[in-house]
Amino acid sequence: MGSITKPKLPVIDLSSTTLNINSPSWVTKRDEVRRALEEYGCFIALFDGVSPELRNAMFLASQELFDLPTEVKVLNVLDTPYNGYIGQQPMVPLYESLGIEDANTTHGVESFTKLMWPSGNQTELDKIVMKMVTESYGIEEEYESSIRGWTSYLLKPTKYLRADQAAGDDKMLGILPHTDKCFMTYLHQDEVNGLEILSKNGDYWIDVEYPPSSFVVMAADAFMAWTNGRIEAPTHRVMMGGEKDRYVLGLFASIRDQIIEVPQRLINENHPLRFRPFDNYKYMQFYYTEEGVNSECPIKTYCGI
Ligand SMILES: O=C(O)CCC(=O)C(=O)O
Ligand SMILES: [Fe+2]
Numbered sequence: 157m158g159s160i161t162k163p164k165l166p167v168i169d170l171s172s173t174t175l176n177i178n179s180p181s182w183v184t185k186r187d188e189v190r191r192a193l194e195e196y197g198c199f200i201a202l203f204d205g206v207s208p209e210l211r212n213a214m215f216l217a218s219q220e221l222f223d224l225p226t227e228v229k230v231l232n233v234l235d236t237p238y239n240g241y242i243g244q245q246p247m248v249p250l251y252e253s254l255g256i257e258d259a260n261t262t263h264g265v266e267s268f269t270k271l272m273w274p275s276g277n278q279t280e281l282d283k284i285v286m287k288m289v290t291e292s293y294g295i296e297e298e299y300e301s302s303i304r305g306w307t308s309y310l311l312k313p314t315k316y317l318r319a320d321q322a323a324g325d326d327k328m329l330g331i332l333p334h335t336d337k338c339f340m341t342y343l344h345q346d347e348v349n350g351l352e353i354l355s356k357n358g359d360y361w362i363d364v365e366y367p368p369s370s371f372v373v374m375a376a377d378a379f380m381a382w383t384n385g386r387i388e389a390p391t392h393r394v395m396m397g398g399e400k401d402r403y404v405l406g407l408f409a410s411i412r413d414q415i416i417e418v419p420q421r422l423i424n425e426n427h428p429l430r431f432r433p434f435d436n437y438k439y440m441q442f443y444y445t446e447e448g449v450n451s452e453c454p455i456k457t458y459c460g461i
Pocket of ligand 1: 314331336343345350351392394404406
C-alpha cells in the first residue's frame, strides 16, 4: 500500500451555469457521470455556489440541533430503523445523527429543510444526476414511469465528535465501513474531511477532499440492484483525526411504495439479470434483521439471483 499514489475521486462540475441540456457538453458530462459511477460508485459534484453566509448558517443550525439535550433528540423516532436519532453507540462513540423524513415535502420541517439545503435545490442535484445516468443508459422512460415519482428524501444532519482520544497520528472510526441501503446519497460537509471510499478492487481507501460548494454523489444498494449491478454501491467509512468536530448534511433518496425492477435494456447476454424485483423500504427493514446485519452483501442476499 505504502508508495502507491492513490487516485482521487473524479470531480464533475454540475453547476447550472455550466449545464445546458441542448449542448454537446451535456452529453460529455452525462457520460462522465456514468463512467465515474461505474468506476468508483461515487464522485464529487460541484454544484451551484452556496454562499459562505448560507453555509455558515446551515452548519450553525446543525450545531444547535446537536447541542439539544439527548432527551429531546431521542424523541425523533422514525419507522425505518436507524433513520431517527442515533448516538452514543459503543462501536462508534463519535457518531451522532438525526434523520428528517420527507425532507422536501413535510410541512413542519420545510423551513428547517430550506435552511439546511439553501435555495431548496439540492434535490435538484438528484434530478440532474438521475437524468444524466438514465439518459446515458437509455432508461429514462423506465426512470420516469416507475422511480422518479416515488422518490422520498431523508435529510440527515450528522455530527462526528473530534477524536480527542486518538493518540498521535492514529485516527478513530467515525462510522463503520458500510454501503448505503437507499437508492442514492448526496453528502455535503463542513470543513473537516474524514470520508473514505474503498476502491472497487478493495485494495485501498480513497480519502475524500471536498472542494467548497461540492457534494459527494454516491450510489446506494437499491440503485446497484436497479442498474443490474452496472453501478456498484461503494463501501465507505469515516475516520476522525484532528481537533475539530465534523458536521455533515446527508440527503438520502429512497424509493417508496413502488417495486424496483431492472430495466429490460440493462439485461443482455453479457449482463444477465442479477436482481429480482424488490421494495426499497422492505429491503431497509431487512438490513436490520439478524440475517441482514450478518450478510456480507445484504442486497444480494435479499434479492440477488
Ligand atoms: O459522514 C460522511 O461523510 C458519510 C456518512 C455516511 O456514510 C452515512 O451517513 O451513511
Ligand atoms: Fe453511508
